[in-house]
Amino acid sequence: MTAKIKIGTIALSAMLFIGTLKIQAQRIPLDPNLRTGKLANGFTYYIRHNEQPAKRVELYLVNKIGSVLEDEDQLGLAHFMEHMNFNGTRNFPKNDLVDYLQKAGVRFGADLNAYTSFDETVYQLPLPTDNPAMLANGLKIMRDWAQEATLDPSEIEKERGVILEEERLGKGAKDRMSRKYLPMLLNHARYADRLPIGKDAILTGFKPEVIKRFHHDWYRPDLQALIIVGDVDVNQTEKLVKEKFSDLKNPLNERDRTRYVIPLTGKGQFMVVTDKEETSTDLEIIMKHRVTELVTEQDYLTEVKRNLLNQLLNTRRYAELSKDASPAYTGVSIGVNGLLNNIDMLSFSVSAKEGRLEESFLQAWRMFERIKRHGFTQGELDRAKQNQLRSLQSNVSEKDKTSSVSYVKEYQNLFLHNEASPGIDWEYQFTKTHIGGITLADITGLMNEYLHSKDVDILVSAPERNRRGLPDSATVQSWITQVSNETIQPYKDELVNKPLLAVRPQAGTVVKKESLPQLNLTKLTLSNGVKVILKPTDFKNDQILYGAFAPGGTSLYDHADLDIASNASGLMARMGLGNLNPVELNQVLTGKVASSAAAIGLRSQTISAKASPQDLETALQLTYLQFTAPRKDTLIFKNTMANVMATLANRYASPANVFTDTMSYVLSNYSYRFSAPTVERISKITLDRAYDIYKECFSDASGFTFVFTGNFKPDSITPLIAQYLGSLPSTHKNVKARDLGIHIPEGIITKKVYKGSENKALVRIIFSGDYQYSPLANLELKALGEILQIKVLQQLREAESEVYSPQVQTAYNKYPSNRFSINVAFGCAPGNADHLVNLVEQELSELRDGGPQPDEIEKFKAQYAKAVELALNDNGFWLSYLLGQYENNENPLQALDSEKNLQQINATSLKQAAKTLLSGKNMITFQLLPEQGS
Secondary structure, eight states, X not given: OEEOOOOSSOOOOOOOOXXXXXXXXXXXXXXXXXXXXXXXXXXXXXXXXXXXXXXXXXXXXXXXXXXXXXXXXXXXXXXXXXXXXXXXBSSSOTTHHHHHHHHTTOOBTTTBEEEEOSXXXXXXXXXXXXXXXXXXXXXXXXXXXXXXBOOOHHHHHHHHHHHHHHHHHTOSHHHHHHHHHHHHHTTTOXXXXXXXXXXXXXXXXXXXXXXXXXXXXXXXXXXXEXXXXXXXXXXXXXXXXXXXXXXXXXOTTOOOOOOOOOOOOSOOEEEEEEETXXXXXXXXXXEEEEOOOSOBHHHHHHHHHHHHHHHHHHHHHHXXXXXXXXXSEEEEEEEEEEEETTEEEEEEEEEEOTTOHHHHHHHHHHHHHHHHHHOOOHHHHHHHHHHHHHHHHHHHHTGGGXXXXXXXXXXXXXXXXXXXXXXXXXXXXXXXXXXXXXXXXXXXXXXXXXXXXXXXXXXXXXXXXXXXXXXXXXXXXXXXXXXXXSOOOXXXXXXXXXXXXXXXXXXXXXXXXXXXXXXXXXXXEETTSOEEEEEEOOSOSSOEXXXXXXXXXXXXXXXXXXXXXXXXXHHHHTSOBTTBOHHHHHHHXXXXXXXXXXXXXSSEEEEEEEEOGGGHHHHXXXXXXXXXXXXXXXXXXXXXXXXXXXXXXXXXXXXXXXHHHHHHXXXXXXXXXXXXXXXXXXXXXXXXXXXXXXXXXXXXXXXXXXXXXXXXXXXXXXXXXXXXXXXXXXXXXXXXXXXXXXOOOOSEEXXXXXXXXSSOEEEEEEEEEEOOOOHHHHHHHHHHHHHHHHHHIIIIIIITOOOSOOEEEEEXXXXXXXXXXXXXXXXXXXXXXXXXXXXXXXXXXXXXXXOOOHHHHXXXXXXXXXXXXXXXXXXXXXXXXXXXXXXXXXXXXXXXXXXXXXHXXXXXXXXXXXXXXXXXXXXXXXXXXXXXXX
């Protein structure tokens, strides 16, 4: 449950793409597969049958109710009301709702959730449909959320603390600065005074009748919609909706639901904001622009132009910035983004290296000035169109595998923003027909709409200590004028006339083929020693995922080479492949859905790749080049390292960075390998050594095991695998990762870090120890973690009201040594930190001594069973699982034992596991606290 602010650099939704033949401004038709209606009381519903995933349904209650509707004595109560719907309704008093759903396998927070923003409040409830009663009960819950909150005064009092803790988590430099510039950015519209989180004075002191007034005025059917997408009978579901929601009442003398907007004033504004905990110096120019609803074909035409413009801006930025010999910036961003409600913006921002804001702005603005003055080339536009069409084509091929949540989000926009929802077939056909008509003049015309805006804001943000050197409005305008008077040549679009791979390698052969029919696996051994595991699936039509590992990683390198080895793969990834620099490589991949990434980890070197079935060969060629032809680029190396150095200048102004680095160092038992980065260490990284280490790690393919999963036939892709993986170089070194003896230290340790000025604390508690790795032990550890999650949520949040969202995570290792950890994390008031740590210890002690309660085990089993059911139909799960099983030398058939292992989980087994694992002998507590005296 969160308070959402949709502001600034939020990317535009991926919209539907259309072209530019002359079209009428007629309305886009509604997707015929969507059933929609409106009841007599104004309540709207959307229902769609969809079996991705099977035996599941998504229920969303969408309300045109947000913080912008609050009266002056209600600031924050739209969000507070959202919380109260979980604290008691007519059919589910107090916390019965959460308890009921947890026993049905629905996780609080991860599945069952809600959010409040300026203009909407949305409740989400995913449910299994294998039990017919669940849908009926789910609709009962939605009906209660729509109008039946009890708003018990005692529950209101308890929830105040939770809300205040949620607010506390958001406090920091970004929050302090945004509260200063948002009024300017929003042109002092009502939104600027209605941040969803509200104000402390009202949250702590409002009377129950005030929130009841808000609920009475706004929780009404004419402002509500129910979205139901999933494995349901549409006719029967529609009947149930009409039965349950037709009697919802609108209040007598109902208040008008004003549609608030951001006004365009025709004036430019300027602001400098600083904070002592800010880590970078940025200058942003924001050109605000009024947008219209996405309703007609002409609206779609405008939207596709925006998408093309964004793609062109991003591609050009990448191309030009990669050529700067000595950039004064660490980053540049240009694009059209949503602002809020009726306004979007073309924004330009630059992040400067320490003391170089003017220089960085001039360098980056010259690039933008070139675009303003000369526009784009036909080749750039053609490639952008090709990429858009290919992306849409991929979506069409997945139309019968589209997730229910994707449809829900689309219908949510239909209700809230009147955005057309015609269906993917219509979108694709319309795009194919019209996209070819979009011209460079169309793109220039759209860009000029933004460039000619009179509502242009300039925002400078920086660390407080840099305030004296920051420019005023006149100075920034002089910089812009300086560039506008310069001679700037048009961009030269150098077309690449080179293939990704000039010559196909000599193919290897399959020397051994095995099958594991229980999991539909095929195992190949190639002539160079590479192992390949193939698992074809039908979960997605247009997806193949593959990955690989080989033992070694940075464990093979001593301290002198550690930082180089740790950064080698990241550096090489920036430099292109073979004889193609990054810009050329991007151009060669136009219209392809294929990627491959090589990385060097702690104990292994890995490949992570994905592709459309038709582009699998391209992905394999990328992988082949990553092994055989990494590319050196002195300029890219120099600029990358300079950026890394620049980020260190203000790194420790951020309390979070200090806290994270402290935890990493302590948890490694003070190993040099996990100590904080320094200028001295980073300065020792050289391109030649990074290149050599990268080559060393990928020089022997015989140690690699590849796993493929997705839409393919093993016999069909085997020739490609033999061609590109069977030809990889192999030396058969039989390398093994080193055990460096690094693990979480034993004993009771407390580390308090005093950094920051906000009245908030972050707490991390880590329990660890030796471990007997096995599938059943792993499941028992997971069960204990999930049950502890339930306990700390009930105790720290529901009973004490002193935290917002405590998190419990478990981890275990088989290699280099059997170890486990349980991590408890939460934020709180500094004065409550020690008290809450004691409560966690108490919960741990009770779990260890008394074992879990039957209902806690029931909840875990239900949630785990549902999670497994979903995972077994997901390519990503199978890729991760199989890579993990083979890397840990475990039997892949263990996936078939999940139900059997789950049946062995009971009160006796978990009590014994708790006694073994939760001894409390090894406990490290970290607390990030405000600086004393702040």
